Amino acid sequence: MVHNKQQEIMKSKELAKNMRKNILLMTHRAGGGHPGGCLSATDIIAVLYKCFLRVDPNNPSWVGRDYFFLSKGHAVPAQYAVLMEMGFLAKEEIKDFREIEGRLPAYPSCEITPGIDMASGSLGQGLSIANGTALAARLNNSDQRAYVMLGDGELHEGQVWEAMMTAAHFKLNNVCAIVDYNKLQLDGSIDEVKTLGDLNAKWASFGWKTIEIDGHDYEQIYNSFAEAKGFKEGPTVIIAHTVKGKGVSFMEDEVGWHCASPTDEQLEIALKELS
Amino acid sequence: MKIAPRDAYGQALVELGRENQNIVVLDADVAKASMTILFKEAFPDRFFDLGIAESDIVGTGAGFAVAGKIPFVNAYANFLLGNGWDQIRISVCYANKNVKIIGHNIGASSGKDGPTHLPLEDIALTRALPGMTVIEAVDGVEVKKAVRALANHIGPAYLRVGRLPIPVITKEEDPFEIGKANIIREGKDVTIIACGVMVSKALKAAENLAERGIEAEIINMHTIKPLDTTTILKSVAKTGAVVTAEEHTVIGGLGGAVAEFLSCTKPVPIRIVGSPDRFGVCGSYEEIHEVLGLTPENIVESSTTVLSLK
Numbered sequence: 001m002v003h004n005k006q007q008e009i010m011k012s013k014e015l016a017k018n019m020r021k022n023i024l025l026m027t028h029r030a031g032g033g034h035p036g037g038c039l040s041a042t043d044i045i046a047v048l049y050k051c052f053l054r055v056d057p058n059n060p061s062w063v064g065r066d067y068f069f070l071s072k073g074h075a076v077p078a079q080y081a082v083l084m085e086m087g088f089l090a091k092e093e094i095k096d097f098r099e100i101e102g103r104l105p106a107y108p109s110c111e112i113t114p115g116i117d118m119a120s121g122s123l124g125q126g127l128s129i130a131n132g133t134a135l136a137a138r139l140n141n142s143d144q145r146a147y148v149m150l151g152d153g154e155l156h157e158g159q160v161w162e163a164m165m166t167a168a169h170f171k172l173n174n175v176c177a178i179v180d181y182n183k184l185q186l187d188g189s190i191d192e193v194k195t196l197g198d199l200n201a202k203w204a205s206f207g208w209k210t211i212e213i214d215g216h217d218y219e220q221i222y223n224s225f226a227e228a229k230g231f232k233e234g235p236t237v238i239i240a241h242t243v244k245g246k247g248v249s250f251m252e253d254e255v256g257w258h259c260a261s262p263t264d265e266q267l268e269i270a271l272k273e274l275s
Numbered sequence: 276m277k278i279a280p281r282d283a284y285g286q287a288l289v290e291l292g293r294e295n296q297n298i299v300v301l302d303a304d305v306a307k308a309s310m311t312i313l314f315k316e317a318f319p320d321r322f323f324d325l326g327i328a329e330s331d332i333v334g335t336g337a338g339f340a341v342a343g344k345i346p347f348v349n350a351y352a353n354f355l356l357g358n359g360w361d362q363i364r365i366s367v368c369y370a371n372k373n374v375k376i377i378g379h380n381i382g383a384s385s386g387k388d389g390p391t392h393l394p395l396e397d398i399a400l401t402r403a404l405p406g407m408t409v410i411e412a413v414d415g416v417e418v419k420k421a422v423r424a425l426a427n428h429i430g431p432a433y434l435r436v437g438r439l440p441i442p443v444i445t446k447e448e449d450p451f452e453i454g455k456a457n458i459i460r461e462g463k464d465v466t467i468i469a470c471g472v473m474v475s476k477a478l479k480a481a482e483n484l485a486e487r488g489i490e491a492e493i494i495n496m497h498t499i500k501p502l503d504t505t506t507i508l509k510s511v512a513k514t515g516a517v518v519t520a521e522e523h524t525v526i527g528g529l530g531g532a533v534a535e536f537l538s539c540t541k542p543v544p545i546r547i548v549g550s551p552d553r554f555g556v557c558g559s560y561e562e563i564h565e566v567l568g569l570t571p572e573n574i575v576e577s578s579t580t581v582l583s584l585k
């Protein structure tokens with residue numbers, strides 16, 4: 001079992017490496033996008049897809065699938081990248097990111113991209129969606145799980161707190177939220193713009209089980225998903241401390257890389273760093 | 276005879292709930308007003324009270340739709356469209372999810388609750404959304420057919436439901452098809468296109484006009500979007516003049532839809548009867564309708580105006 005876990009983690013790391021490269025290629029080629037918030041989320045998304053999420057690339061709308069909603073939709077290149085690794089999308093589609101043709105719009109579209117279950121791009125909406133699917137799964141006596149990733153800045157949106165109450169009220173033990181707590185948003189740091197205070201205490205007081213981890217430590221990521229899955233009393237949030245731009249030295253912890261595209265030169269340096 | 280649309284709505288949900296296990300009903304702490312309480316009593320497992328959270332309820336409904344359920348999402352129209360519009364825009368319409376948005380207490384039907392509670396803008400807000408179907412049934416009998424049609428319809432939809440009893444003017448056997456308007460009175464001089472309670476007022480107006488030798492054709496435009504342009508064109512070819520009537524602002528509602536269409540295809544004189552560009556007032560249903568000009572007299576006057584412009 002332990003051996004298995006280590007193997008899975010190794011594979012997830014490999015996957016994350018490819019994801020990071022492809023995120024950079026996508027944002028570079030498109031001349032836009034949000035690399036910072038993709039890179040902070042990459043390790044978590046890699047472990048989720050590789051080790052926990054039950055989905056089928058040959059049948060993306062399989063009725064028994066688990067759901068993953070990227071509520072911070074601007075980080076969708078991270079999801080495209082994982083969908084490429086998992087075989088939902090082809091690597092050649094990298095060139096389609098943000099283009100009029102193809103299946104890779106700037107923000108998630110469930111209408112044109114296989115493996116994506118909900119549109120997003122307007123922050124704040126994903127947790128409600130996850131709750132709806134989780135309630136439906138319960139009605140169907142299905143063991144499907146709903147995962148949703150939220151940005152830390154996104155938590156300023158009131159709807160998130162409405163949905164937090166909903167998940168707790170209905171004791172949705174099949175909902176797992178992940179906060180990509182990279183401490184930065186668009187205008188600056190979270191603490192400059194509007195502080196979140198004691199985030200762990202806030203979720204806990206709303207009736208959630210909280211797990212706080214280093215969102216780049218694979219052992220911790222893996223264990224937190226496993227623990228969330230095993231927790232039966234209600235919903236779980238994984239508060240993942242991350243670094244925006246993780247993996248590319250000049251992007252790390254730099255608010256300027258929230259929304260920016262690497263130059264040819266920067267791309268070259270970044271790809272070198274990643275290999 | 277009068278029936279409150281919300282009573283018919285609540286009963287229809289129960290009937291459908293019996294037939295279709297996939298139907299789920301969500302409410303935002305107004306189940307006793309929306310009459311989804313009937314569904315709650317009949318099918319407690321498939322009823323979800325999301326509390327006073329109109330953004331969350333829309334998203335949760337969309338989640339149910341992702342998982343293949345048929346969610347009916349209920350709240351007061353003013354708050355649902357106000358607080359939930361972006362969620363309706365992105366999580367329902369752009370995502371193209373099979374969610375039924377049900378706006379309650381529409382128009383002046385909250386009466387003395389006053390301006391904050393009188394949704395006079397909900398048609399405009401929903402009609403502007405790509406892919407959205409917008410329906411207002413003409414009476415309690417038609418409400419049941421509309422709910423049934425919506426349950427079978429796949430895609431985003433908005434249904435306006437009123438709180439107070441309004442006249443019943445259709446029969447059980449009358450047809451109802453989404454997007455297909457019903458002509459309920461034939462005439463050759465002026466076309467009156469109305470929805471909801473204003474159809475019965477148009478019938479009164481037609482009686483008055485008939486006494487003056489003016490024959491009005493009345494169209495019950497229960498589906499405001501997609502607009503039944505075929506029926507409109509056919510009628511207008513005959514009459515050459517149009518009056519619209521709705522329990523809604525004159526901006527962006529049924530009148531707007533008809534005017535947009537006709538001005539680009541067959542310009543004819545048009546008058547729009549609806550609330551002027553203002554908020555409602557505290558008052559009885561009838562008093563508010565008086566203040567806003569939602570009266571048979573106003574339909575008569577508008578009809579004579581368009582006739583004089585022919």
Ligand SMILES: Cc1ncc(C[n+]2csc(CCOP(=O)(O)OP(=O)(O)O)c2C)c(N)n1
Nearest residue numbers: 037074121122123151152153154184185186
């Ligand atoms: C409702 C809404 N308001 C504003 C925006 C514009 N916007 C896009 S990303 C962003 C900052 C997001 O910060 P955070 O949630 O912390 O994401 P991350 O730092 O992980 O990229 C903003 C304000 C939006 N997409 N949606």
